[in-house]
Amino acid sequence: MERGTPRSRGQFHHYLPRFVGRRWLQEVKNVTLPGQKTKGGRHRPREYKQELINSYDIQSDTLHMGTTDLGKTFGIVDMYKDDADSTDVYRVERALSKLESDAARVFRVLDDAEKQGGSSVELVRSQVNTLRKFLFLTTYRNGVHSQQFLGVTLTR
Known part of the structure; x- marks a missing residue:
């Protein structure tokens, strides 16, 4: 995909910078996800570091201890688009x-x-x-x- 072209899914934009959220890290896990097919037809797994924090969900009144992925919190899709x-x-x-x-x-x-x-x-x-x-x-x-x-x- 070319830089600057709109994506159908959009991008997740953090309103709290991740370096700030990292102050509350509880655990960092290496995660491997199945990848997409490459041009050669092979699957290339995607690896990344999952940064886990504690969080509290106000709506459901639930405490999540060390299970919330920092990369998927404190943000909105296409907030800065x-x-x-x-x-x-x-x-x-x-x-x-x-x-x-x-x-x-x-x-x-x-x-x-x-x-x-x-x-x-x-x-x-x-x-x-x-x-x-x-x-x-x-x-x-x-x-x-x-x-x-x-x-x-x-x-x-």
Whole structure:
């Protein structure tokens, strides 16, 4: 499939960055799924790391201990899809993914400093700017702002 073309299934877009959710990891499993047929007619299994967290389902009043797949939670299908540019509908998601990746590296620096008992951390301007952008955009990922941009009304 070419980059930027719409997919029939859509993409799962996380509204909580995965590097944040990983703070609550309970277990990481290596999972092998049966793959699709390749051009040669062979099946190539798909392997990935399944990151499991604890979760609580409010609707069913059920606690799930170490069985919730982080990769399939805290997100919505095609949340950042932008149909305004049909040549690249997932450009916003890719840009956010890059920013999140850059921010995760800066947070790792901060975490490492804390683990070593440091009382201060020196960051270069680009790292500070990355954090500034990330934190600014994070405020727009909450329920109130999502209503504004997605045209959705949230009820409690």
